[in-house]
Amino acid sequence: MTTEKPRSDEEFQRYLMEIRELAQGPFDEMQVEIEVTNKFPQEFFDLANEHNLYRFYLPEKYGGWGMSTLQIMKVQEEFSRGPGGMRMHLHHAAGLNWRIMDDFAQPELKEWAMPRFQDKTLYVNFALTEKEAGSGADIKTNAVRDGGDWVINGEKTLISHTDCSDGTYLITLTDPEAEKSKRLTAFFVPVDTPGYEIVDMPHMMGCRGAGHAGLRFTDCRVPDAYRLGEVGEGLHVAMYSLGLSRVHIADSNLGMAQRMLEISIARAKDRVTFGKPLVSRQAIQTMIAESGKWVYMLRSMIHDTAARYDAGEDPMTQASLCKLASIDGVKVVSDNMLEILGGIGYFEECEYGPAERLYRDCRAMWLEEGPPTVQRTTASRGLIATGGDLWNS
Template sequence: MSKLTQEEFRNYLKSVRELAEGPFEVMQKEVEVTNKFPQEFIDLAIENNLYRYALPEEYGGWGLSEREILQVQEEFSRGPGGMRMHLHYAADLNWRILDDYGCPELKAEYMDKFCDKTIFTCFALTEQTGGTGADLHSTAIKDADGNYVINGEKWLISHTDVAQFAYVIAVTDPEKKGDERLSAFFVPMDAPGFELVPMPHMMGCRGAGHAGFKMTDVKLDPKYRLGEEGQGMEVAMHSLAISRVHIADSNLGMCQRMLDISIARARDRVTFGKPIISRQAIKMKLANMAMTTHALRCMVMDFADDYDNDPHGEYIAEKASMCKLYSIDATRLVSDEMMEIFGGDGYFEDNPIGPCERLYRDARAMWLEEGAPTIQRITIAREMDRHNGHLVYNNWLAGGDL
């Protein structure tokens, strides 16, 4: 648990919500056009400890529990999607991979630099020709001096415009099959042979700095390897399991915001002399939105409690994918109902009645972040098979946690 009192933590949550729905919303008008965050956004994030709160205390962070981290993230996820994407990454993959798998020398040099964004990273698994699984083509082969030489390309990588290091998954032993071929690396992006490849603007979540990059004979000292050789897919999958819950939590924040503005709109919009919230059809929509949002929050917080109890627990990956998968369906339902409640006015940009149109666009990125729905279903089924078909419920019947 954090050292903040309950009242201090609650006040911090309120301040994060005010930041997301206030200054961040104002800045987003410019970001929608430029696709780049203004320095003011970074400054406010630093000032409000949004790079610090999730870090362990030993690195200058607040040492919050996973439950508390997710509560903070829900509040800033009410704001613009690109800023949410940046901040949710900052609270999770940005530092966690190095902390979990970096050698002592790397951790001593860099871990305390995450708390004020002195350094920032990007996570580079996806390739155009190799997807995000074991079928990757980037290589990291040792030369005669024992250094790794990396060649290959990565695609659809977030935060490349503000990152100094990339977590890269590459093939270290082409003779092996499957996951054993792969290893993970902490690659300086200013290394000779590292080149960014621009990408078009996204439909939503503007400002999150997406690009591809090429690596041509990028030479790397062995200390920059994360974990052991052949452990690359484990590094990626364990890290993504946690991040998938952060995506689900991002969806939760958006769902709650969409529900809130839909209630406000239903109260304000009058047809035939009555606010539409008095209409039975609208009540049904709002009830479904509220129930779905609450169910998602229960799933996310259930995972948080499991993770706080045991970060490497048996059901972490399975529950993480369940959270991510359900959150997509939840966001689809809530965003569609919101658009109907707002009507034609909600389809227009920069609308004074609320950010309906932008929220609708931002939400669609969630289908793809940290794995599409098919990937989540494959993960859930694989984990059930690994548990000999025992579902979480059966674990509870046997005396374990539900």
């Protein structure tokens, strides 16, 4: 097990293989029970901690390994080969969980919080979505100033990781009369705040164990010291933070697509019909080539966008295009896998891997952190503004 930050390419490659084996070994095995209980056992959190999956992305000054965005994406691709709910938990840990605090918290809160992310002493969910509003300036959950505090009321829905979080990054309405970009304000709300309530939701199709629920806030009082960013900056906090997170979503699809491609090829080599293996048939070769095209294209797009973040750019357009392409890509790859596997791919247990579960898990990516319609809108704005020149933008 890797205990120290990898310092060479060889050490980093070994760490990547360690995470792949963890995802496809112990994580896969414990997911059988999670599919029924919809809850992670403590063993999952312990193993993630032991393998530094709460540390590898965090800056070294906070006790982390300080890996680059490109390295983070490579690690995430490996754990994304495992169960979708675990992937969702770990990708959140690598992105929104700590970045919002690092980028927007006031000094005293930031000093307290940042070292606690390295071993999951602190884990924070992100609450923007509401039943009766879009994920933007029309949200209804409100915060009203009362002296040195804010009093919060409202409800959020489809919030991940509610069962294992110590707090919430909450986007609220603070000035309904302001222009749209300045109506919202963000806060950190600890789960033990009076009036903070978790509201159960039905089990999801896939990504079981990710703790999806609603949140209800009734006269929740938080100090102004827990405000994130300036008053009226909540929309910026949300959109800026979701930008890089969309690359994490695309990377999740890449990890799943890579594993599904491997499952497809293994089955095509083994399955013999009319005296010939499936892999020798042109129709099957076409599907494998099409899946491989998407995997190669997604990895290239994601790595290019990650390198731009590492260079100090803010490639919001590229991030949305990554997520948009990854949804199309994982759809093709998963459909091809099921067709190549045939009937055995429709069962919960399959000798080639958890094909049925992967097929369900990847469907959550259509919706997570902005559906395709939102990505098209965001990407089109960037393309129009640059005249279509994304390479030099």
